Amino acid sequence: MIKFLDLYKVNYQYRSDLIEACANVIDSGWYINGPQVGHFEEDFAKYCGARFCVGLASGLDALKLTLRAWKELGRLSDGDEVIVPSNTYIATILAVTENSLKPLFVEPDPLTYNICPKNVESLLTSKTKAIIPVHLYGQLADMPAIMDLANQHGLLVLEDAAQAHGCKFNEKFAGNWGDAAGFSFYPGKNLGALGDAGAVTTSDLQLAEVIRALGNYGSEVKYYNIYKGLNSRMDEIQAAMLRVKLKRLDYETEQRRKIAEFYLEKIKNKNIRLPIIKTNSVWHLFVISSQKRDLLEKFLRDNKVATLIHYPVPPHKQNAFKEFNHQFFKVSECIHDQVLSLPVSSIQSKNDTKKIVNILNSFY
Helix, strand or coil: CEEECCCHHHCCCCCHHHHHHHHHHHHHHHCCCCCHHHHHHHHHHHEEEEEEEEECCCCCHHHHHHHHHHHHHHCCCCCCCEEECCCCCHHHHHHHHHEEEEEECCCCCCCCEEEEEEHHHHHHCEEEEEEEEHHHHHEECCHHHHHHHHHHHCCCCEEEECCCCCCCEEEECCCCCEEEEEEECCCCCCCHHHHHCCCCCCCEHHHHHHHHHHCCEEEEEEECCCCCCCCCCEHHHHHHHHHHHHCCHHHHHHHHHHHHHHHHHHHHCCCEEECCCCCCCCCCCCEHHHHCCCHHHHHHHCCCCCECCCCCHHHHHCCHHHHHCCCCCCHHHHHHHHHECCCCCCCCCHHHHHHHHHHHCCCC
16 A cells, blocks of 8 residues: 555654654753754744744644734734635634634635635625635745735735745745744644644744743743733754754655656546646645546555545534534535545655556546
8 A cells, every 4th residue: 555644754764863852852851942942943934034933832823822912912803804715724714713703714716726815805894804825735825916915905914834834936935925824743744743833933023922922821931921821832852853854844845846746747637637836836735636536536545545635524514613504615615525635755656656647547
């Protein structure tokens, strides 16, 4: 079986460096809010081109605490509308609803599956205060158009960059387009920890300080609490792991691109729609679509190729959001019915990639 993602092999490449980094943390006796987190924050902010990075416990917390910080700073209020894609992962929506804000779903671009700026503009009301563009599957959303729109209407922009580490357009990286960006370092991400972790990047010092305090029980100084915060801190071991892997991120991205380019060139089946890239992609996922998706998924599984569906159910149709179940988004729901993610990772062999292509081309 060709695995969808073999994390053991991905991390085994750096095993000795990871063990050394872990041992250094163990021997230091400093496990929370220590030098490893500080160094990673500096390194990742510099990598993204932002002034600041705040390490947190997860990607969801990165989005949630940014919105919460804007509320604390008076830039958002309960009930304000936040534009979100209708075809994103549920975490994007949870960050909004957990802050007593109203998600306003917008249909994506039917070609790229990323948020469509024209559709965003058509939905704006006097209550709309922010946009969360998601760089879905590793492709940068149309950030020049989104930022123009945001500047015209005075909207905050929070990039959901959980799938876009290292992605850039016109030499500007994901994490440095909006007012802030939320990253996930879940193990399966392009830059993955060996556990949960997340971060916010921003060039707004005041925002960074409030987010950091909110993730530390609402405290800037121990035992003195400014806000009703929570515990969301990146730990020292995960920061050390990420420092090792950040040095290899560009290499990992290049390996993914080679596989994606081979897929794009060699897959010739008329039953399969290939990804369309308008800006740039780091290929967190290689997502094809087919009206015969379920048959194709079974065909690949029968031929020993593992795939995944990102995502089988759109957020507005989830049981968790019954209040939105009545809404209908034709493009989004069609995407969720037809997409299928192929294996693509830095350790995938040429033979496996060729085998996948041959199997896809034999599907009828």
